[in-house]
Amino acid sequence: MSGGVLPTALIQMRCSADPAENLERALGFTRQAARNGAKLICLPELFRSRYFCQSEDSAQFALAEPVPGPSTEAFATIAAEFDATIVISLFERRAPGLFHNTAAVLDGRKGYAGKYRKMHIPDDPRYYEKYYFTPGDLGFRSFATGAGNLGVLVCWDQWYPEAARLTALKGAEILIYPTAIGWHPEEKARFGERQHDAWELAQRAHAVANGCYVLSINRTGFEPDPTGNGGIEFWGQSFAVAPDGGILVRGPVDAEAILELELKTDAIEAFRIGWPFLRDRRIDAYDDITRRFSDQ
Numbered sequence: 001m002s003g004g005v006l007p008t009a010l011i012q013m014r015c016s017a018d019p020a021e022n023l024e025r026a027l028g029f030t031r032q033a034a035r036n037g038a039k040l041i042c043l044p045e046l047f048r049s050r051y052f053c054q055s056e057d058s059a060q061f062a063l064a065e066p067v068p069g070p071s072t073e074a075f076a077t078i079a080a081e082f083d084a085t086i087v088i089s090l091f092e093r094r095a096p097g098l099f100h101n102t103a104a105v106l107d108g109r110k111g112y113a114g115k116y117r118k119m120h121i122p123d124d125p126r127y128y129e130k131y132y133f134t135p136g137d138l139g140f141r142s143f144a145t146g147a148g149n150l151g152v153l154v155c156w157d158q159w160y161p162e163a164a165r166l167t168a169l170k171g172a173e174i175l176i177y178p179t180a181i182g183w184h185p186e187e188k189a190r191f192g193e194r195q196h197d198a199w200e201l202a203q204r205a206h207a208v209a210n211g212c213y214v215l216s217i218n219r220t221g222f223e224p225d226p227t228g229n230g231g232i233e234f235w236g237q238s239f240a241v242a243p244d245g246g247i248l249v250r251g252p253v254d255a256e257a258i259l260e261l262e263l264k265t266d267a268i269e270a271f272r273i274g275w276p277f278l279r280d281r282r283i284d285a286y287d288d289i290t291r292r293f294s295d296q
Helices: 021-034 058-063 070-082 155-159 162-171 187-209 268-274
Strands: 007-014 040-043 085-095 098-107 110-116 142-145 147-152 172-177 215-217 222-226 230-237 238-243 248-249 257-264
Touching: 007 021, 007 215, 007 238, 021 040, 021 070, 021 257, 040 172, 070 085, 070 098, 070 110, 085 110, 085 147, 085 172, 098 142, 098 147, 110 142, 147 162, 155 162, 155 172, 155 187, 162 172, 162 187, 172 187, 187 215, 187 230, 187 238, 238 257, 248 257
Parallel strands: 007 040, 040 085, 147 172, 172 215
Antiparallel strands: 007 257, 085 098, 098 110, 142 147, 215 238, 222 230, 238 248
16 A cells, blocks of 8 residues: 555456355456555455355355365465455354354455454345354454455445444444345346445445445346245445545446455545544443333
8 A cells, every 4th residue: 555545456246156166266356456456355245155045055054164264375375475455255164053154354465364253144035144144253343454444344234334333443444345235136126226225325324424435345146046936136336435425436237347446545534534423422322222222
């Protein structure tokens, strides 16, 4: 990073049924982005496989791996070669019968910097993640890296302002959301535009409220439900947001892409001085935030 400018790349990709193929393609995209000068490279949620959470199938647990493990080692090689920071999302096998949806950070020549375990786990039609993943127990984290202070969250976390705020309060200046989100094709005509707009709006609000950059990295393409009951049309449109809420880059709906941009990290303090939301928080008045609902 030079002069407060951070060359960044978001890898939007399709995912096949072959984990080895997905890994090799992801490594190829990452190496290409690094050769182009990116010093922060981010990949989508669970990119090593199709989104298996569309159904509950015990055979899918075979996809899990330790973190750190084979995937982090493969990406650490590229991180070290180019002195770049890489954020990847993996299906973590923590112990027999215990699994997490986990993001790992590879910090240049320093190697593996740590992991974040997804805190908010959905259980919706075709998003049956509670069957597979134990909620995270590492808390919200900020990683001090060569690319700056990174707050890594995962997909469903992006709907929760509490997660963004607590991560920013840990020191994060860039919030990163590996994501797998899309339309149910049978609902797209009726709800599709509003669903996508809400997804983007929520994350733009996190950027403004916390004076952070936000990076959201999605997969693209249609993936069938293994049970034969429809599937998900992943809507791509990975994007980056400035601390003032402005969209810096947005990917296509239905194509792979390496989205390259520069983050002006020196501007973060100016945004926070101009919009002093952290200064004006009434921390003495927020006790009820730890209640499920304030009905007593």
